[in-house]
Amino acid sequence: KNEVEQSPQNLTAQEGEFITINCSYSxxxxxxxxxxxxxxxxxxxxxxxxxxxxxxxxxxxxxxxxEKHSSLxxxxxxxxxxxxxxxxxxxxxxGNQFYFGTGTSLTVIP
Amino acid sequence: ETGVTQxxxxxxxxxxxKKSLKCEQHxxxxxxxxxxxxxxxxxxxxFVYNFKEQTENNSVPSRFSPExxxxxxxxxxxxxxxxEDSALYLCASSPxxxxxxxxxxxxxGTRLLVL
Numbered sequence: 001k002n003e004v005e006q007s008p009q010n011l012t013a014q015e016g017e018f019i020t021i022n023c024s025y026s027x028x029x030x031x032x033x034x035x036x037x038x039x040x041x042x043x044x045x046x047x048x049x050x051x052x053x054x055x056x057x058x059x060x061x062x063x064x065x066x067e068k069h070s071s072l073x074x075x076x077x078x079x080x081x082x083x084x085x086x087x088x089x090x091x092x093x094x095g096n097q098f099y100f101g102t103g104t105s106l107t108v109i110p
Numbered sequence: 111e112t113g114v115t116q117x118x119x120x121x122x123x124x125x126x127x128k129k130s131l132k133c134e135q136h137x138x139x140x141x142x143x144x145x146x147x148x149x150x151x152x153x154x155x156x157f158v159y160n161f162k163e164q165t166e167n168n169s170v171p172s173r174f175s176p177e178x179x180x181x182x183x184x185x186x187x188x189x190x191x192x193x194e195d196s197a198l199y200l201c202a203s204s205p206x207x208x209x210x211x212x213x214x215x216x217x218x219g220t221r222l223l224v225l
Contacts, residue, residue: 041198041219048213100152
């Protein structure tokens with residue numbers, strides 16, 4: 001079983017919809033990252049969280065340490081948001097080991 | 111522009127070939143990473159270098175050999191690979207390999223196909 005689970009695996013939305021991607025993890029962590037991977041491979045780091053909530057433009061990331069859960073929200077989704085979104089955590093008891101989810105593939109239709 | 115570049119972007123090689131992947135970062139970072147991304151699987155951390163010293167080696171087969179001559183350059187030497195090694199190989203860097211999981215900056219990746 002993977003230490004990081006994401007849902008859904010695939011998501012299709014109409015342009016303008018509000019989108020939520022979920023991440024649950026089973027290890028103690030010192031930080032959680034949300035990453036975006038566009039077709040072609042390159043990965044961009046969107047957020048690094050250790051508590052609370054962060055907002056950047058139309059993107060909002062939240063984390064609940066007690067529940068070991070994080071969500072990534074996209075407001076007013078746009079076709080250029082189409083990408084794979086990956087949740088990654090840094091284990092707090094494992095020598096900075098990174099654990100990755102398998103990603104959520106998002107397609108936003110015009 | 112991510113500041114992390116990788117060459118080549120695509121590579122096709124036979125199982126008896128020897129090739130090398132190159133990663134370069136111009137961000138002044140001291141930690142560099144090699145990841146493997148296979149279809150439908152999570153990213154796998156292969157190697158970590160912090161201040162040019164290898165700090166992590168996650169049970170990677172010896173047919174993958176990393177080299178870090180300085181903080182800006184990282185190589186992955188490949189020899190006698192198997193078809194199951196076909197994947198996207200991503201390089202990343204961060205200021206240091208620290209306890210707070212600093213943000214990593216990723217390169218565009220090398221798409222490798224082993225025939």
